[in-house]
Amino acid sequence: MTLPRTITPAQAAPLARRTSGSALTSSLREEALQLLLISAPQAKAAAISALNTWEFQVDTRSCLTEPQGVPGRPERPLLVQPSALKNRAVGTPEGHASLIHALAHIEANAINLALDIVWRFADMPEAFYRDWWQVAVEEALHFQLLEAHLQSLDHAYGDFPAHDGLWDMAQRTRSDVLARLALVPRTLEARGLDVTPAIRNKLVSIGDKRGAAILDIILKDEIGHVATGNRWYSALCAQRSLDPVVTYTQLALTHGAPQLKGPFNLPARRAAGFSDDELAALCGTPQTA
Numbered sequence: 001m002t003l004p005r006t007i008t009p010a011q012a013a014p015l016a017r018r019t020s021g022s023a024l025t026s027s028l029r030e031e032a033l034q035l036l037l038i039s040a041p042q043a044k045a046a047a048i049s050a051l052n053t054w055e056f057q058v059d060t061r062s063c064l065t066e067p068q069g070v071p072g073r074p075e076r077p078l079l080v081q082p083s084a085l086k087n088r089a090v091g092t093p094e095g096h097a098s099l100i101h102a103l104a105h106i107e108a109n110a111i112n113l114a115l116d117i118v119w120r121f122a123d124m125p126e127a128f129y130r131d132w133w134q135v136a137v138e139e140a141l142h143f144q145l146l147e148a149h150l151q152s153l154d155h156a157y158g159d160f161p162a163h164d165g166l167w168d169m170a171q172r173t174r175s176d177v178l179a180r181l182a183l184v185p186r187t188l189e190a191r192g193l194d195v196t197p198a199i200r201n202k203l204v205s206i207g208d209k210r211g212a213a214i215l216d217i218i219l220k221d222e223i224g225h226v227a228t229g230n231r232w233y234s235a236l237c238a239q240r241s242l243d244p245v246v247t248y249t250q251l252a253l254t255h256g257a258p259q260l261k262g263p264f265n266l267p268a269r270r271a272a273g274f275s276d277d278e279l280a281a282l283c284g285t286p287q288t289a
């Protein structure tokens, strides 16, 4: 196997284990943690795509220790406050590339978020870890598609500054899987469902058919990711005898989640499994029951 040139020996450890024939005894959650430590998202995505994890065991009960430097981060892009990011007109070459870069950055973070939920939270059913591993595989593909498109625009990942809002929410919800599910897939990824059609239209308006086609793939997959979040959130609420709508409001307040504003992509949110009560609460309208 040819390793990506940017990978370091430490980063290559999970790959080396696989090529040495030990995959049958590898642990999916430990593998996710090792992959999370890879700093270059290109190498991280390639390593995720190359694994056949159905041969991996899932150690549902292990409490793994968080090493320093989670997640692995590349030296670039420079991370800044959201307010410090320039608004560039998408009709200019720089503006177009910076929009594709921002989307690639979201996907690089989404890879980290999916790997993180696999390794961090113990005592969930095996299907939970396999579901989120599948999300990591799709996030890796999204990053690869966008990064290749960025290169076709004569830019590379890291060329523009970016913000750290997605990982920040992962940090705030690191101690509670219910909060993680409520505020990452069901809030931040669900926000992606709302805004993706308008971004797609922007790309179409400047003739970027390839970018629009990539966003079609992403929107379809992201409905699935939010659905996965909804399914496990509902299961945990039922297990803890919690009302899903009331609990969401409490978790959003406790962890400082952003206040969501419309317009909302209600068909996509319905397809992702949000209930009528949840959508009514989101839109600030009276609940149905």
Ligand SMILES: [Fe+2]
Residues within 6 Å of the ligand: 107, 110, 138, 139, 142, 218, 222
């Ligand atoms: Fe994605």
Ligand SMILES: [Fe+2]
Residues within 6 Å of the ligand: 110, 135, 139, 189, 221, 222, 225
């Ligand atoms: Fe996603």
